[in-house]
Amino acid sequence: MLMYEPAMRLEARRHLKRIGSADLVIGVPTYCNATTVGMVLQTVLDGVTTDLGDLRVVLVNADAGPSCRTRRAVADATADAPMPVVIGGYTGKLGRGSAVRAILQAALDLNARAVVALDAHTTSITPDWITAMAQPVLDGQVDLMMPRYQWPLPSGGLGDLIFYPLTRTLWGHSLRQPGAGDCALSIGLAQAVVEQDVWETEVAAAGFEVWLSSVALTEGPDGKAGTRWRVGQVDLGEKSYTPRTLPTHFPRLFQQAVGTLLRQVHLRRDIWQTMPPIQPLPTFPGPPTSPPESLPINNVTPLIDALMVGWTENRAFWKRILTPTNLARIEALALQPAKSFTFPPDLWARVILDFCVVYNKGELDPDRIVDSLLPLYRGKLASLWHDVAGLTPIGRDGTVAAQAVEFEVARDYLLGRWETYLPWIDSGEAR
DSSP states (O other): OOOOOOOBOHHHHHHHHHHOOOSEEEEEEESSOTTTHHHHHHHHHHHHHHHOTTSOEEEEEEEOOSSSHHHHHHHHHTTTOSSOEEEEEBOSSSSHHHHHHHHHHHHHHTTOSEEEEOOTTBSSOOHHHHHHHHHHHHTTSOSEEEEEEEOOTTTTHHIIIIIHHHHHHHHSEEOSOTTOSOEEEEHHHHHHHHTSSOTTSGGGTTTHHHHHHHHHHHOOTTOOTTOOOOEEEEEEEEOOBOOSSOGGGHHHHHHHHHHHHHHHHHHTHHHHTTOOOOEEOOEEOOSOOOOOOOOOOOOOHHHHHHHHHHHHHHHHHHTTTSOHHHHHHHHHHTTSOGGGOOOOHHHHHHHHHHHHHHHHHSSSOHHHHHHHHHHHHHHHHHHHHHHHTTOOHHHHHHHHHHHHHHHHHTHHHHHHHHHHOOTTOOSSSOO
């Protein structure tokens, strides 16, 4: 018997019960997505009809919008769908994680073999994406399939600079987009995810994807040490989408997503403290894509200005997080002209690892710690944009990979700080 509190609202659960069963559930979490969700769903219908017509597929929309506009858009887009469509709200903490949880529960209720969760903001999705993600799961090759995007800046910056290098360093597996908004899960992994006690935390909001990746890369279906779920990634070309929120909301999303990953450093410390060797993950070929174009040059002065303002507002606070050497090197960044601004990769790695330690072992407010990281991130994003401007996505991946290697090189640094950090020394200095 499945042990979880139902997340879909009653009417949707009754609809699922009438449907009975499915091979594949495709879920689209929504929150004020009336302008894009119709295109996403039409693409899904095209993909299912073309490639998965022999399967019993059920579409599930878990919506948390304050009005019914998005649900009307879903109903309109799927009016002639050749498969059952379930549209409903969900209970619990507002956020993408809670919505995906409701979709996973729907797949469990239908005894499905696999479940796909999609980002309703995506504008670059093609019909081929559905099969590319779902088929290896349906065939029993992987338990979690994550996309490998060409994700333009600035949206792709969190993955390039924090999620990818830190996930790779901590868990020993090179998963390029651990924070991607599209994924496919086996029913076994879906059940394990639903039953975890995280749904009152940031995981229920913007932290879901990086948490899911951490779970799959460090845990296993039998619960034994040294085992893990089978994780793969698939090339899907370029990721483009409409912004999820207003720019003023980004700090909150940053706090939730980055804070979730930093918390895993403590919860899963037995993994990274063994310093597992970095291993590639199986990468599946995706649909044909257009030849990559060079990345545009962007005015990064506002990002550098944000770092300078952050220095003024957070210097005393950073003094309790960063080592004196790292703090001095951050201060030196202010002397660089904007046109040649660079944030050294080795410094960035050590800054993030300093934050990992103090977030988990210090006595400071964890949310305040992550908030103070944001201006440093914006400064590093400016540096990355300088570095990759004019390069093809392949060249950008090389730059990002070099940054990830700096994280790997700093593993001994992380272990040393973790083992020697003394939170009870209230000197006001980093330690």
